[in-house]
Amino acid sequence: PQLINRIAAGEVIERPTSVIKELVENSLDAKATQIHITVRGGGQSLVRIQDNGHGMVEEDLKLSVHRHTTSKLSHSDLWNIHTFGFRGEALASITSVSKATLTSKVLDHPHGFSLYIEGGTQHPLKPIACETGTCIEIRDLFFATPARLKFLRSPSQEYIHITHCLDRFLLLNPAVSFFLRLDEKQKIFEATSLENRIQHLLNMPSTQGFWLQTQIQDITVTGWGALPGAHRRNADRLFVYVNQRPIEDRMLIQSIRFAYQDLIPKDRYPCVILFLSIPYSDVDVNVHPAKTQVRFKAPQEIRAVVIAALKKALMQNGQ
Ligand code: ADP
Ligand code: MG
Numbered sequence: 306p307q308l309i310n311r312i313a314a315g316e317v318i319e320r321p322t323s324v325i326k327e328l329v330e331n332s333l334d335a336k337a338t339q340i341h342i343t344v345r346g347g348g349q350s351l352v353r354i355q356d357n358g359h360g361m362v363e364e365d366l367k368l369s370v371h372r373h374t375t376s377k378l379s380h381s382d383l384w385n386i387h388t389f390g391f392r393g394e395a396l397a398s399i400t401s402v403s404k405a406t407l408t409s410k411v412l413d414h415p416h417g418f419s420l421y422i423e424g425g426t427q428h429p430l431k432p433i434a435c436e437t438g439t440c441i442e443i444r445d446l447f448f449a450t451p452a453r454l455k456f457l458r459s460p461s462q463e464y465i466h467i468t469h470c471l472d473r474f475l476l477l478n479p480a481v482s483f484f485l486r487l488d489e490k491q492k493i494f495e496a497t498s499l500e501n502r503i504q505h506l507l508n509m510p511s512t513q514g515f516w517l518q519t520q521i522q523d524i525t526v527t528g529w530g531a532l533p534g535a536h537r538r539n540a541d542r543l544f545v546y547v548n549q550r551p552i553e554d555r556m557l558i559q560s561i562r563f564a565y566q567d568l569i570p571k572d573r574y575p576c577v578i579l580f581l582s583i584p585y586s587d588v589d590v591n592v593h594p595a596k597t598q599v600r601f602k603a604p605q606e607i608r609a610v611v612i613a614a615l616k617k618a619l620m621q622n623g624q
Contacts, residue, residue, distance in 0.1 A: 321348025
């Protein structure tokens with residue numbers, strides 16, 4: 306299984322940012338309201354994610370690093386996925402190519418357990434005094450796959466990706482407090498409203514934008530967009546979520562650009578946050594292990610709804 310895990314790691318864990326994405330998703334799945342994220346050396350030397358979620362009992366902690374053990378999916382559920390995780394391969398993959406310490410405690414247990422696993426080799430569990438929740442510490446990522454190590458970018462490059470990835474979670478979860486530490490840089494995002502989170506993150510008062518909400522048949526689009534005058538010069542900031550998952554999708558991004566097309570100068574870029582809600586049977590999130598891509602059954606319909614939603618809101622706001 307070690308070889309399989311390392312091969313899977315190549316797919317799921319492309320780079321240090323992928324580790325952070327998977328671990329933060331797990332913390333959110335565990336209903337954490339506070340997540341501490343510490344990163345050193347661009348994530349290659351250290352990624353530590355500590356949460357106050359529901360934690361794991363001894364047996365689950367042991368199983369969590371095994372491939373295809375997920376506590377989140379029953380077979381008939383495949384089209385009806387409400388949690389981020391469901392494949393049960395992230396922890397198995399990550400711990401097969403790093404030196405990992407997993408610590409976890411559930412609420413009604415007096416102490417927690419700690420598990421050390423190096424290159425996929427699991428050491429015996431140890432009881433440990435700790436708070437309720439889970440702390441996962443990943444050191445020396447890819448030490449077990451030197452070929453992958455060679456392709457890592459510089460820490461500063463990686464921090465751009467990490468920030469991009471975390472921004473998506475910050476906007477999706479304004480009610481969760483995030484404490485970030487990237488090397489010596491510290492940033493705190495206290496739990497707040499979506500409005501305040503937008504303001505904080507995009508550095509733009511939410512009055513420079515508009516809220517939008519449109520429902521056409523069983524597709525709902527909600528979100529926020531900056532007014533054309535408030536748009537960015539250097540790069541666009543588009544955040545798109547489908548059924549509460551941050552996703553990357555060309556079609557959706559092009560739809561947003563299209564809706565703004567005649568309203569902003571060519572050298573300006575839109576700044577939009579869109580939450581799409583689509584019946585689970587009309588979208589497949591199980592396309593890629595990293596789960597940032599989706600496949601729509603009727604992409605043209607989605608495109609039309611997104612454009613309609615944005616145009617309507619822009620018009621209502623005098624554009
Ligand atoms: P998945 O998220 O797809 O189920 P993972 O490999 O990411 O697979 O995690 C395996 C299992 O470990 C999860 O199903 C969950 O039961 C447990 N787990 C992982 N991280 C946490 C956490 N932060 N809090 C509680 N349980 C966790
Ligand atoms: Mg997961």
